[in-house]
Amino acid sequence: MSFKKLYAFLEELNKNNNKEWMDEHREHYHDVRDFYIDWLNTMNIELAKIDPDYFDTPGKKAINRINNNLMFHPNKPVYKDHFGAGLDQRSKQGDFYIHIGISENFIGGGYWHPSSKLLKSIRAAIDYNGEDFKKIINKKSFKNMFGELMEDNPLKTSPKGYSQDHKHIDLLRKKSFAVGVNLTRQEIMSPDFSDRVIEVYKELLPFRRYLNEAVTV
Template sequence: MLNKSSLLFLKDLAQHNNKEWFAENRGRYESAKSDLETLVDYLITNVGRFEDLGNIRPKDCIFRINRDIRFSKNKDPYKSFLSAAIGPGGRNSGRIDYYVHIQPHGESFLGGGMWEATPAQLNKFRQEVDYNAHQLKTIIENPVFRAFFPLVWGEKLKTAPKGYPKDHPEIDLLQRKQLFFMHKFTDEEVIAPGFPDRVIEGIQLLKPYTDFLNYVFFDEEEEQD
């Protein structure tokens, strides 16, 4: 569903990341953006068959290509990738969603999980792991899940978090500050006809994990009110 021309545009943008070049090639950008919108619309329709996404539209999910350079040493004005967050409320919901990243040279991926958790959310996560690690491990250690998501990204503490012993049986999970799972796609896979359905397959596998995190971070507290 994505065209080769969209990846070529991103490759060229990475080499000519300035406003003048972008202005001259805006038509190519608009074509790539339209490509992404078509993909995201397909994902919304089909993910909506097994998860309530509300009334979101592609524009609610797609991130701007402009970079925020105010506090960055890298002053490139544009991202060299296209991206979107699929989930209830779109990219600004604050909840755990499914992240789709399109970038040439085999850097495209589908990912999801705990990435920028607040201290309060980390405390909730660790309490849940301490109380009932089995539920989480059943999801993320499932052979089918791990076969699709072999890459685990994220920072860890070097020692046990405060309040937990160093010899805790779930010390690896307790040390996690981030627990984000990824499946990378080659450029050939991204432009293949079956790519959208492959992404949906991955989202279905991620859903129990995102449901777990959203419950622990948000819904469990609401139920107690």
């Protein structure tokens, strides 16, 4: 099994996105899923060697369901067009996310659409020591890898409790604090993909540590 075969399965599923086809190809699905879980288990071990605060996340816990939640999104297809997984996962938010799919391939981390409680904590941290956060996101190697924070329709005014002329108002207006690096299929299918994942993890660590500390204080 390989990432090439994983893509081949996703392409077929995308053409036949229904329960009947999945039931007929359930064994193939489990072969692909087991391959991805095994790879995630390897990465789980390797990343734990890098980060003393790493939260052990076996592949079966890391991998997301391939079914779309039709209760909340009834217009979506039955199945996703990707395999997603979150390593270093104390919770669903703030993990180290790997997305391998037909239309998108990326690695990212941070807080995308955090709850109002978590967002309030992040803003409080930025109010207290936003200079430290800006040093992280403005570091040359960080900029080269991730560019800017992902945009998420920021507030047009200041959030409650903060003035319009706050020195970090550009950050305080944000509703999400996440970054990612896009990848090609060729990069994912290459022999050094795992090395690339480790490289991204290392660069992302200070960013994730700042945010994780902000929401736990």
